[in-house]
Amino acid sequence: MQLSGYLADLDESGPHELAAVEERRAALNGLIRAHGSLEAARELWETGSQRLAELDDDGERIERLEAERTAARAAADEAAEALTAARTAAAARLGAEVTAELHDLAMPDAHLEVAVTAGAESVHGRDDVALLLAPHPGASPRPVAKSASGGELSRVMLAIEVVIAGTDPVPTFVFDEVDAGVGGAAAIEVGKRLARLAENSQVIAVTHLAQVAAFASNHLSVVKSSDGQVTASSVRRLEGAEREEEMARLLSGLADSDAALTHARELLSLQV
Numbered sequence: 001m002q003l004s005g006y007l008a009d010l011d012e013s014g015p016h017e018l019a020a021v022e023e024r025r026a027a028l029n030g031l032i033r034a035h036g037s038l039e040a041a042r043e044l045w046e047t048g049s050q051r052l053a054e055l056d057d058d059g060e061r062i063e064r065l066e067a068e069r070t071a072a073r074a075a076a077d078e079a080a081e082a083l084t085a086a087r088t089a090a091a092a093r094l095g096a097e098v099t100a101e102l103h104d105l106a107m108p109d110a111h112l113e114v115a116v117t118a119g120a121e122s123v124h125g126r127d128d129v130a131l132l133l134a135p136h137p138g139a140s141p142r143p144v145a146k147s148a149s150g151g152e153l154s155r156v157m158l159a160i161e162v163v164i165a166g167t168d169p170v171p172t173f174v175f176d177e178v179d180a181g182v183g184g185a186a187a188i189e190v191g192k193r194l195a196r197l198a199e200n201s202q203v204i205a206v207t208h209l210a211q212v213a214a215f216a217s218n219h220l221s222v223v224k225s226s227d228g229q230v231t232a233s234s235v236r237r238l239e240g241a242e243r244e245e246e247m248a249r250l251l252s253g254l255a256d257s258d259a260a261l262t263h264a265r266e267l268l269s270l271q272v
Contacts, residue, residue: 083125087116091129094163101159101193106186107152109136112144112159131156151180155190162193165200172202179209187211188270195271210250214267219243244268 031041091114102110111134119128132141133148133156141147144156158178161170179190188211195215197203207213219238224231238246245255247264254260 080121080126084116084127087125087127087129090114091116094160097163098156098159101162102155104186104189105155105159105193106182106189107135107155110134110152111141112156113141115141131160149181151177151182154178154180155182158190158193158197161197165197169200173197173204175203175205177206177208179207179212183209184211188214188267191215191270208250210247210264210267213247213250214264215271217271219246221246 028038032038035041035044095112095114098112099110102112113132113134115130115132117128117130119126131144133144133152134141135147135152139147144153148156154175155178158175161173175194178194179187182190187209190209191212191214194203194205194212195217198217205212205216213219220235221238222233222235224233226232244261244264247267248257248260249255251263252260
């Protein structure tokens with residue numbers, strides 16, 4: 001009688017609640033097996049709910065995105081046009097200034113043109129920029145690499161670096177025979193420009209011209225020697241009388257020539 005009364009007093013919904021709990025546990029276990037953990041399943045539920053809300057709003061969202069794309073394209077077009085205009089103006093100035101430098105570097109008839117033309121669109125704009133050189137009158141401007149000899153190419157690079165040194169400094173320059181094919185006053189102009197570059201950068205120049213070596217703040221002599229079996233090169237710094245003798249040797253082939261020594265001292269005085 002007591003057991004029958006107890007059973008009668010139990011909540012009739014108890015079995016149903018137990019079944020619901022067991023069903024929920026089974027569903028959770030299934031999610032854990034499918035996604036690896038309960039946390040991963042919850043994260044998918046949250047992101048999925050958010051994505052579903054976005055899909056429900058796709059009509060208005062597409063309109064907003066199209067409007068944003070149109071505005072972005074207009075802004076990109078405006079920026080690209082401004083960049084092209086700035087490049088075109090800078091190209092004209094650069095071409096004129098480099099041409100003037102080339103005239104002082106034994107290329108009196110050379111003309112450098114910086115061409116800005118329409119190119120493929122990228123994060124850098126819509127322009128192709130090319131350096132074109134006409135080395136003598138009547139020549140059509142062509143890419144520098146195709147129209148300049150080795151010595152001319154070095155001088156073009158020197159002229160460009162001199163012009164842009166104030167706005168785009170480079171830590172170190174290396175010039176190998178930049179004075180090839182020049183001499184006299186033109187060689188002195190090469191030396192002056194190398195010295196100007198050296199005011200803000202390290203400049204290493206290989207030269208056989210005293211007119212260029214005279215402007216070095218650190219004059220190094222490279223000498224090759226051989227004992228018949230092994231050939232070796234040595235480097236030593238030249239100063240004072242030893243430097244004057246080397247300059248005289250470069251000028252005349254005679255290190256002890258009084259005339260060459262006088263000329264060497266005159267060249268070294270240009271550095272002051």
